[in-house]
Amino acid sequence: MPLKKLLLLLPMLLLTLANAPAPAAAQDASAADRSATGGAQTLDDIMARQNKLKLDDSFRSENLGNPEAAKATTEQLGTLGGVSDSDFWRALRYDKAEVSTSSRSPASAVLVQDGGMAWLQFRDGPLRTYGGWLLLGMFGVLALFYALRGKIRIDGEKTGKTITRFSAVERFGHWLLAGSFVVLGITGLALLFGRVAIIPLIGHEAYAPVIIAGKWAHNNLSWAFMLGLALVTVFWIAHNIPNKHDLKWLAVGGGLFSKGVHPPARKFNAGQKLIFWSVVVLGISISVSGISLLFPFEFHLFGPTFAKLNALGLPQALGFGELATDLGPHAEMQLSQLWHAIISFVFMAIIIGHIYIGSVGMEGAFDAMGSGEVEVQWAKEHHGLWYEEVTGEKAHGPHDATPAE
Amino acid sequence: MKSMYLAFLATILIAVAADVGLDQIGYSAAEQTSSAGNVRLE
Numbered sequence: 001m002p003l004k005k006l007l008l009l010l011p012m013l014l015l016t017l018a019n020a021p022a023p024a025a026a027q028d029a030s031a032a033d034r035s036a037t038g039g040a041q042t043l044d045d046i047m048a049r050q051n052k053l054k055l056d057d058s059f060r061s062e063n064l065g066n067p068e069a070a071k072a073t074t075e076q077l078g079t080l081g082g083v084s085d086s087d088f089w090r091a092l093r094y095d096k097a098e099v100s101t102s103s104r105s106p107a108s109a110v111l112v113q114d115g116g117m118a119w120l121q122f123r124d125g126p127l128r129t130y131g132g133w134l135l136l137g138m139f140g141v142l143a144l145f146y147a148l149r150g151k152i153r154i155d156g157e158k159t160g161k162t163i164t165r166f167s168a169v170e171r172f173g174h175w176l177l178a179g180s181f182v183v184l185g186i187t188g189l190a191l192l193f194g195r196v197a198i199i200p201l202i203g204h205e206a207y208a209p210v211i212i213a214g215k216w217a218h219n220n221l222s223w224a225f226m227l228g229l230a231l232v233t234v235f236w237i238a239h240n241i242p243n244k245h246d247l248k249w250l251a252v253g254g255g256l257f258s259k260g261v262h263p264p265a266r267k268f269n270a271g272q273k274l275i276f277w278s279v280v281v282l283g284i285s286i287s288v289s290g291i292s293l294l295f296p297f298e299f300h301l302f303g304p305t306f307a308k309l310n311a312l313g314l315p316q317a318l319g320f321g322e323l324a325t326d327l328g329p330h331a332e333m334q335l336s337q338l339w340h341a342i343i344s345f346v347f348m349a350i351i352i353g354h355i356y357i358g359s360v361g362m363e364g365a366f367d368a369m370g371s372g373e374v375e376v377q378w379a380k381e382h383h384g385l386w387y388e389e390v391t392g393e394k395a396h397g398p399h400d401a402t403p404a405e
Numbered sequence: 406m407k408s409m410y411l412a413f414l415a416t417i418l419i420a421v422a423a424d425v426g427l428d429q430i431g432y433s434a435a436e437q438t439s440s441a442g443n444v445r446l447e
Contacts, residue, residue: 168408175412183416220420227419228412370406 034059061094063087095328106297107329119334127338128192131345138349142356152362154378155260162373163390170235171372177228177279180221185348187214192341222290229283236276239267245385246270266385275354282347289340297329301336 034042039059048055065087083091091097092112099109166174190198190211199207248263249270255261256271263269268276292299306323309315315323327335358365364378379387384395 171408172412172415175409176416179409179413179416216424217420220423221416223423224416224419370409372408 039063057094060090061096064091064094064096110328110330113328113330115331115334119338122338123192123341127341128196131341132193134345134349135352138352142353142361146356146361149257151360152256152357154363154375155262155381156377159376161376162367163376163379163387164372165368165374165379166372168372170232171369173228173231173235174369175228176224177232177283180225180228181347181351183217183221184225185344185351187218188341188344190214191218219294222287222294225283226287229279229287232276233280236268237280240273240276242270242273246273262381262384264385265383266389267383269383275350278347278350282343282350286340286343286347289336289343292336293333293340296333299336300327300329300332302332302339303327 034040034045036042041060045055065083067083088097089112092099093114095110095112097111099111101108101111191214194207194211198210202210243266245264245266246269249265252258252261252263254269254271255263288301292301303325306315306327307325310322310325315321358369364375367374367378376387380395387393387395
């Protein structure tokens with residue numbers, strides 16, 4: 001499958017998985033007999049909702065009263081306009097009431113929205129649990145890898161000479177992205193885990209000013225992140241187009257797991273390209289969802305996205321059925337926040353690996369982004385084809401490629 | 406390393422500029438739901 005199609009499918013797949021209903025939701029609640037309640041909901045309906053079963057709510061959502069049936073004002077107890085209090089509250093509940101408010105905030109006309117608990121339960125449950133384990137697992141894998149493989153050293157004899165690997169502008173863009181990302185990651189984790197992990201340690205009084213500063217940093221450093229993302233994308237996109245050397249690199253695991261194995265690589269090897277495209281795709285996704293959080297209720301991302309996914313038939317093919325597309329402003333915000341956090345965890349896990357191999361994991365790798373100058377032997381071993389392109393000299397010995405630092 | 410330190414400085418400057426800039430153009434996320442200016446009494 002062409003790479004472009006794969007790149008299109010990736011965010012869609014991630015979107016679909018993120019919004020997948022719980023397995024139980026796929027089951028339909030059995031049709032309830034509501035004759036005993038005159039058509040109103042029964043205990044079975046309530047229990048079905050609590051068990052997250054799919055429930056045909058039309059008996060409530062379409063039971064909104066009949067203004068035509070209004071009693072004349074001359075009659076006793078008239079007139080409610082044919083709409084009882086229950087009818088009216090159901091209309092509010094299903095966003096079918098014509099609401100006019102004195103507040104001019106964007107979502108002020110939504111008076112009832114029932115997605116908050118589901119959002120909170122997911123945020124406090126699976127998001128924290130699986131996200132936390134993902135990061136801890138990544139640290140564990142890297143620790144194990146370091147214990148088994150150790151630091152990847154330069155195999156040949158060092159020359160004492162250096163070659164420019166990245167220009168000052170390239171390094172500026174990288175560090176603009178990296179510096180902001182690290183702070184965004186730490187403050188994001190503090191926001192998510194503060195109540196369960198930080199407050200018990202330092203108390204509410206100490207946590208409050210810390211997290212106020214963290215929130216300020218998280219909101220405002222995002223612009224530096226987006227600028228850095230744009231810069232590195234422009235700088236390096238041409239160097240990250242896949243080529244035949246990538247297959248050779250991947251075939252031997254980039255030489256990660258054995259000494260003296262160095263597949264050929266140009267400026268970026270296959271591992272680095274995977275990191276690059278992950279950063280671009282996840283970076284754009286996290287930026288878009290972040291902007292929708294920065295400007296509450298101004299954007300509607302998920303309704304239109306779900307409509308496109310439904311049209312493609314992807315959710316249906318995966319057994320999730322059609323995704324809801326008629327999303328209110330609060331539902332959009334809830335989904336944006338969850339999506340933002342899910343992408344963040346995946347992003348952080350990848351970048352932890354990137355930081356490892358670019359620092360303690362490989363001798364000489366940090367110099368590429370530190371001073372911009374790398375040892376010639378390092379360049380010959382890890383980016384032999386690039387070294388030949390830049391210097392016009394042959395990189396003696398086997399072409400080398402570094403793991404994805 | 407100069408590029409790295411410059412980038413970190415730029416990150417801070419961009420953050421401050423974004424905060425002040427958004428406030429100057431009249432946008433504040435906090436005001437979206439709490440500002441008295443958003444309420445019209447009739």
